[in-house]
Amino acid sequence: MAKIKHNNFLDSVDDVMVRAKEEGVLHLYASGSKLSGRYLEIKGNKHYHFGTTGYLGLEQDRRLKEAAIQAIRDCGTQFPLSKSYISHPLYEELEQNMAVIYNTPVIITKNSTLGHLAVLPTAVRDEDAVILDHQVHWSVHQATEILKTRSIPVEMIRHNNLDMLEDKVMQLGRTAKKVWYLADGVYSMYGDFAPIEDLMNLARKYPQLHLYFDDVHGMSWKGKHGSGYVMSVLKEVPKQVLLIGTLSKTFGASGATVITSDKKLYAQIKNFGGPLTFSAQLEPASVAAAIASSRIHLSDEIYERQQDLQNRITHFNTLLSQTDLPVIDHNESPVHFIGTGTPATGYELVKLMMKDGFYTNLGIFPAVPVKNTGVRITISTHNELEDISGLVDALSINYKLALEHTHTSLQRVRRAFKLPEAKASNNRDPSKYFGRFQVSLESTITNIDKDLWNTHMGGKSIYDWEGLQVLEQSFTGHTAIENNWDFRYLIISDNTKPVLITFLTSSIWKDDLFSKNEVSAYLELERKTNPYYFTSKVLSVGSLITEGDHLYIDFDSKNWQEVLDLFFRILEDLEREFQAEMIVLRDFRSDSFLHKTFNLQGYVRIDMPESAQYKNFEWENEAEYISNLSKKSRVHFRKDIAPYREKVRIEICSSLNEADLERYYQLYKNVKQANLGLNTFMYPIQLFQNMNTNSGYEFIVLCNNEIDKDRLILGVMFCYKSAKTYVPNLVGLDYEYVNQYQTYRQLLYQTILRAKKLGLSRIDFGMTAGFEKRKLGAEIIENVSYIQVKDNYKLESLGILQGSNKKLL
Template sequence: MAKIKHNNFIDTVDTVFSSAKEKGILHLYAEGEYLNGRIIKINGREMLHFGTTGYLGLEQDNRLKEAAINAIRNYGTQFPLSKTYLSHPLYAELESKIEQMYGVPPIITKNSTLGHMAIIPTLIRDEDAVILDHQAHWSVQNACQVLKLRGIPVEMIRHNNLEMLEDKIRMLSGKSGKIWYMADGVYSMYGDYAPVQDLLNLARKYPQLHLYFDDVHGMSWKGQNGTGFIFNTIGKLEENIVVVSTLSKTFGASGATFFCSDGKLRQKIKTFGGPLTFSAQLEPASVAAAIASCDIHLSAEIYEHQAQLAKKTAHFSTLLSNSSLPLVSENDSPVFFLGMGTPATAYNFTKRLFSDGFYLNLGIYPAVPIKNTGIRITISAHNKIEDISELARAMDHHFHEAVEETGSSDEKIRQAFRMDIQSKLPFQKQQTELLLIEEKTTIENIDKQEWNKYLGTHNILDWEGMNYLEQTFSGNEDSATKWDFFYYIIRDQNMQVVLMTFCTFGIWKDDMLSTESVSRYLEEIRKTDPMHMTSKVLSTGSLFTEGMHCYIHQSHPLAEQSFRMLLNKMEETYNSLGADMIVLRDFETGFRWDEMIRNHGYFRIDMPESCVINNNNWQAIDNYASLLSTRSRQHFNREILKYEKFYDVEIKDCLTEEELNKAYRLYSNVKERNLAINTFPYNREVFKNMNSWPNWEFIILTLKDAPEKNLVGVMFCYKNSGNVYVPELIGMDYIAGDGFNLYRQLLYQTIKRARELEIGRIDFGISASFEKKKLGASVIPKVAYVQARDNYAMELMQTLQNETNTAR
């Protein structure tokens, strides 16, 4: 089975976060000997604080502070014992007061993350199923990973997509007990709400549906007794609803609470709920502060706090509505998100606001899609009306400056967030008036000599090879392998080529670079739903080619500007096509404009390594082993040369109809077995066109002693004008070739053929790099840059990867 190097999600996140950290925006430290909630000091500079999630400012209330101080004096800094054995003296009072607030007895946990870890595995039975909103908080999604070990289905839907939710409910209803939908009440990035009333209607339609809400961002500033957004919306806690809330954030203390109307279930979770049983309990200071906060929540004072915050929130909302700032979600929560589009614009804007004395939060991947980077502003009781007015003024000014300076526009940002386009800001040309871009949709309209000079010496990218690709895929009746072609040539004023590339637009499987176990899981679903988890992708190059798809005149003074022009043009095409994703493929690590691309709204992923043999001075083929290392030479003599005598080898420019049918079946054998790179299989027309197109040939292997001279192996190879030999596809009879090292022999015969043709370079592709390296191939690390409209597919792939890896 071919092995490839798969991208690691953690590495991608680390790259994004590290970039923001280097810009001085993330992983900062507050300074000073005290905090007051309104002013925060960072790097020696005092700033107005618009980043807190303590919306009512109760964490600075003297009553909570005094209660915490007295508790430490009376009970110590902690009570180091599990609550299973003994709770410290303040716990009973806290539980009683929270029950007064909600009318329901609570379960109290150390924090909401540990709460989800305690509650979810106990709440969800083996016969149940779970559906997650893909923007549900990480702590909820992480707790659900444990369920998969028990074989419990855990599905995911796009954010607030009720149509998709209903489809999942129907799918699960016949084979599950309860179906739990898990969502946030108020989402932490955009400040938008779960569609609670619609969900209640859906629960009435489907009695199996149960609702699990994480309402930590809806707490205190909303509802009777400050019980939060969800309780304010549902009124009464029905048996099919559970709610997790918080004693931290707006509540001003620490800890989290869980509510359900089923007393037996509540007792079961409290009796044995993982962290509830085995972890330490809340410190006396935290419990005392929470009790003091309960007293405020149980008094009329809470409504004064809510009203004051609502006044400030409404003031900020009015200021934003009167500006041209792209507010992503309009609602009455204290959380606001301004769309910036690219990280570059967000970094620029944030640094400008920092310099003006305003602290606010960066919203970046994976919390939001990379092209939906933005700024989260939170309004709290600490902010004065004049602070809020000054912030709005500064944002309106600096937004236009940041957009212009980073080459973006209001139109682009609103397009990225699928918002109504209100205005068009001037776009900074950045010397692009000195460049001319040509766009073609067929290689026929491009000069053959010029194309071959810049891109044609790579892979099968010569003019004839591109013609083959167009004729084979652009007219394909199968939508899964039908591609549109776009060619871009950027020239300077002297008509010199500065950049040249081509792109294809088609359908990709979302698991193309996922692990084989994920692909096998999805392929079972695709037996009845062939387009399940697929996306429309605009990509440099094509799925049929690899290597250098973009020529750039690196020393040209307008090289960087030409690449920026390409990114803008591709984004324009991406939007006009309604594509789901842009992919810039096959750049070598350390690409010169790596940071610029990422700041433009892409994240970098590792691609499978490319394998290449370069030898412009071939020695005698009989002495090929002398080119290899000692260890590889031993492998070559033992595993390859030893078996060559069992094969007859024939090179053919054209196959008979019967041979073509057999070769196609052998290709299908390999495709069905190898999901390391999961693309749609090519239909027979792809191979029929090879048979009639110049520069294609076939290396045919048969076994000498077989009673019938049937094909057991075939390599489908392209000869690129003497520049490069490309074994593009392979076909094998695994049964007949068993014990004869068929795959290794096909690789070796490919090398022999390239030497016969005096072609010094062999592009060996991107799988089985270990085997190819033993035959003298160099392994070249490659990266790609990806921009997607949302994170749904990527997050689901990561979830499935975790699930299938665990199952193994």
């Protein structure tokens, strides 16, 4: 079978970013000629600035500014030469001062991103392994891409999950000399901390474990001499720890620091640390500003500034505690995150706050799961106490307005973040807004009117009323949980006229359903001992075995958008009912005008494997059929199909005996085991038994036609007749003969002949093998689906596997 087309992660990110830009909350420009720290001017309007990462306000300190200006006068705007040759005159004092701050020699890098690129490929050896915290900063993730090219194992654990970390250390430690755990000291979105003491205890228990901390958000506002949050806990840098600090953000200048007490490693990084060797050094102005800041850090003034900031953070936290705003992590860092759930609500809250004169950051995918969008607020010493009080007052008012404007509720937001329900809320229950619609939600198709269903949903794939009966009967009552599906049939009507109709299933999916073949093969090895490794409970429109237009919406109804909003509420209720980890909306054209709506509701677009349909039945014989093909396809037919016609015989069976059914099921299993391009669980034999007793199904059986040979069953196509549509739903092949008889291609062609004979107008050929179907005249359809996950952990873990150059098998 042909390989499927894989989704480009960057396209998904771009979708989200484009929408945020259109909403006017990202990629903005500050206006005006001056910056003060307290205020930020945007489009000529002044806003209180609650988005800075300069928590101590040092970037506006007169001493840093004057030092930078003087350095430009004395040394120029830059010193264009690699530090490997010579550093400009200001570097030495900065390195000496930073060594005092950390009580160990330091290495200065251009910025923290280049620092990671310099340090990790040097520190992590080919015989080592790496574990990423799920929420470690993007720049750390990116640096590990270099490690993958060297076949170094790179894996991920859930955020701050020490049990999972210990399991990974034991597993990787069997073959790795060192196991590096990469984490932030203070995490940039939620402002929560790494459990430093527990991690050190784990490192003492497992000497192979080495810790790598990015502490750029913990710098200056915490620790002796402002050495950062990590140092405030460690006091000294153990040999098992590598620390990245910063000279920008709170430090007020530019650059980053690398701190290690391992003298050999220190020398290796400084001698040849990638960007350290080949990138330009820090400009004199940046170094001079950093020197001025380091002098402040080495004085008692730093502790006054730290306390000043802490007083403002305490004031903010006290005020927040008096509201019902959903603060995601209650902590004493300068970073706070207020959840909004959907991007739509996040956009609206940011815009309302800007309208009232407060600038805050939007936290959105991929920094957080798309359904965990929120507003990131940072507190700095630029913010006066009255500014902070005004911020909380504005948040309390605008948060409720944002919920109302986007037809959602505080309850939905708190559920999205797994927070306890609010004690009290003045927010209007939006479900009353939809009270005039009639909602029918059933668990079996037999409770749905057959004519109503088939009028709107019939003739598509195998999910007309009769076809769904077969699926219900086939996927229930099994011991294997993956073969037990829950069905829900939803009809939302306005004055008894259906506006929205769909069916949904809740079932276990393999997380690598659309991953690369080698990734699925690697995971299948793991599943031999742990069959549900990297699997998830998924709530899907449609099902794993169906494809096509699963969602009927009457766009002529003036209320279709409100009905669609109600549909999203019902999805959330079903998600909780089934404890699903992911919601999947299938299958839409890539140019669907619903794209924006899905994005705003927290769904990310992914590419589906290409699908195929055949519709051109305007021919009466084989010669006319061939003449309708492209020149290349005609050559293909004459070369790969026509010469084998006389070698095979076709049997159309409406029912099978028990022995044949068992044989054909084994042929299906052959294909399933060989084709990882669409990696599902093996369907149970009950499905095929129910096909056999249902008049809507028939079987195209391909046998050999050579007199001198015994009768061989070469392959079988399992087909469903749905109104005017023919659906070759599954295929079975004997791979011993597949090339000798061109079995698969013969079955595809015979499917076209059979549909023509039955007088049907369309064949839904299904997903994968689009190249083969196209050569027979099928139209290739590029569909997309929209997914919403509770967290990004599994998706990002699969991304690490897919991007790895290590030999998976």
